Amino acid sequence: MLVLENIVWTLPTGGDILKGVNLEIPDGKLTVITGPNGGGKTSLAKIISGVETPTSGHIILNGEDITEFDVTQRARRGIGYAFQQPVRFKGLTVRSLLELAAGESLSEPALCGLLGKVGLCARDYIDREADASLSGGEIKRVEIATLLARRNLSLAVFDEPEAGIDLWSFSGLIDVFQQLKKDSGPSMLIISHQERILQIADNIVVIADGKVRMSGAGGEVLPMLLEGEMSSQCPIHEMKGRDCL
Amino acid sequence: MNAITEKLLGMISDWKGAFQGAYNIREDGQCAGRQSSDNIRIENKPDAPGLIIHIAPGTKGETVYIPACVTHSNVDDVVYNEFYVGAEADVEIVAGCGVHSDGEEDARHNGIHSFYLKQGAHVVYKEKHIGTGTGQGLRKIDPITSCVLEADSVLEMDTTQIGGVDRTTRKTVAKVADRAKLVIRERLMTDGEETAKTEFEVDLNGQDSGVDLISRSVARDSSQQEYRSIIRGNNRCTGHSECDAILVGNGKVSAAPELFAGNLDAALIHEAAIGKIAGEQILKLRTLGLTEEEAEEKIIEGFLKG
Numbered sequence: 001m002l003v004l005e006n007i008v009w010t011l012p013t014g015g016d017i018l019k020g021v022n023l024e025i026p027d028g029k030l031t032v033i034t035g036p037n038g039g040g041k042t043s044l045a046k047i048i049s050g051v052e053t054p055t056s057g058h059i060i061l062n063g064e065d066i067t068e069f070d071v072t073q074r075a076r077r078g079i080g081y082a083f084q085q086p087v088r089f090k091g092l093t094v095r096s097l098l099e100l101a102a103g104e105s106l107s108e109p110a111l112c113g114l115l116g117k118v119g120l121c122a123r124d125y126i127d128r129e130a131d132a133s134l135s136g137g138e139i140k141r142v143e144i145a146t147l148l149a150r151r152n153l154s155l156a157v158f159d160e161p162e163a164g165i166d167l168w169s170f171s172g173l174i175d176v177f178q179q180l181k182k183d184s185g186p187s188m189l190i191i192s193h194q195e196r197i198l199q200i201a202d203n204i205v206v207i208a209d210g211k212v213r214m215s216g217a218g219g220e221v222l223p224m225l226l227e228g229e230m231s232s233q234c235p236i237h238e239m240k241g242r243d244c245l
Numbered sequence: 246m247n248a249i250t251e252k253l254l255g256m257i258s259d260w261k262g263a264f265q266g267a268y269n270i271r272e273d274g275q276c277a278g279r280q281s282s283d284n285i286r287i288e289n290k291p292d293a294p295g296l297i298i299h300i301a302p303g304t305k306g307e308t309v310y311i312p313a314c315v316t317h318s319n320v321d322d323v324v325y326n327e328f329y330v331g332a333e334a335d336v337e338i339v340a341g342c343g344v345h346s347d348g349e350e351d352a353r354h355n356g357i358h359s360f361y362l363k364q365g366a367h368v369v370y371k372e373k374h375i376g377t378g379t380g381q382g383l384r385k386i387d388p389i390t391s392c393v394l395e396a397d398s399v400l401e402m403d404t405t406q407i408g409g410v411d412r413t414t415r416k417t418v419a420k421v422a423d424r425a426k427l428v429i430r431e432r433l434m435t436d437g438e439e440t441a442k443t444e445f446e447v448d449l450n451g452q453d454s455g456v457d458l459i460s461r462s463v464a465r466d467s468s469q470q471e472y473r474s475i476i477r478g479n480n481r482c483t484g485h486s487e488c489d490a491i492l493v494g495n496g497k498v499s500a501a502p503e504l505f506a507g508n509l510d511a512a513l514i515h516e517a518a519i520g521k522i523a524g525e526q527i528l529k530l531r532t533l534g535l536t537e538e539e540a541e542e543k544i545i546e547g548f549l550k551g
Binding site for chain 2 (some may be wrong): 049063071076080081083086087089091096100101103129
């Protein structure tokens, strides 16, 4: 279980991004964080993965205080993070990235399996560089695949995994999340506005203006988001057309 | 041959105790072994130190190895090698040079290679350079490569300087005829106080001729690099050059690519990027469990492999 205790994050320039977030991410569950743009969702994901360090508060993973752990240490404790805007590498191939994520060499069938889950035809991609020659949607899918390649993952954090992914692949992605749940895979924390992702959530947390505004079982929170007063603050998107964005 | 040569051969060529097919091993300015094949004849150059390599027309699938090693200081080895590749031949040439010095004086190899590709010939040329040893003397490698590509021929050059070379000045000159293609992949890494200069001069003289030149380099510590290139489009042709460099520590890189279009239908492009490793790249690999140092190494390794 991951526990966030009174997390505050203030920018060096003075802006308060997170204003005392208290949250529990239970084991084996899919938790979705949603809320209006600029509310602090991505900042929270970065704080959890160690990309950013909180100004105050504590992060407890399975009873261990990891607040002072850096990104590498947290990754080695089993926290994985798929960036909202994936990084490109001139020279590093898709195969290299996936093997670095897995911590070992991967056979072609294993690479095919990983890339197939995110809707990419492996043979067309494994030896391509993860650089600007890949489209936004392609690099996003590779980014998600790096998380799926990780071994001994206890918490997988996906930051807007649907961004830039076409409808067909999005459906596949939903299947991947559901399969991970079914296989008792890692706990999942997904930052998303997408209704279909919210629909498969065990728990939903709404963050706005740097604070947790609502949290609870998905079946209870989602109707309130769609119909209640939060709906005006929290835009929920349905997938329409071929592309999400 | 001595043990240092054997070690260097392992680093710069496919040496596993023997070469298959045609080869010539140069050790400290002397021949340490030579073999011709039915299709590839290797002879001494009559007027200067070096070799003349004749590759018969239509030769397919053969590899010729022409490595050179300098194994101690106070050697200044100059060699002139000429490669005549017959029409429609399709071969691989593995060259490369290792310079080892444990002494106070400099050790230098200067390989001047001339390639003449006849119509329709296809050559893959691989060249690795490395310096080893603990001596104070400088390890220098100064290759000059001249290429004449006749119509419909293709020359793919893959050159790598792995490390340990204190000074290098590399010059490549090419003239490309109708429908011929020149592909160059250069990878260069310098560290410490090393310096590297690399220069390309390509004349696209033939109709529909082309060049694709990609140079990737890493300058670490206080090392310095200079990149110069000029592509002249003298006919309807396509030219692409790209020089990317990563700076680590106090490394310095100067890049001056030049394009000249002397024909309305010459299509020439240049791309260049110099900078340190992006922080986001290191961060991404750290989220996979790598340390900062491991991430930097992997990024550099991939960059130079690509």
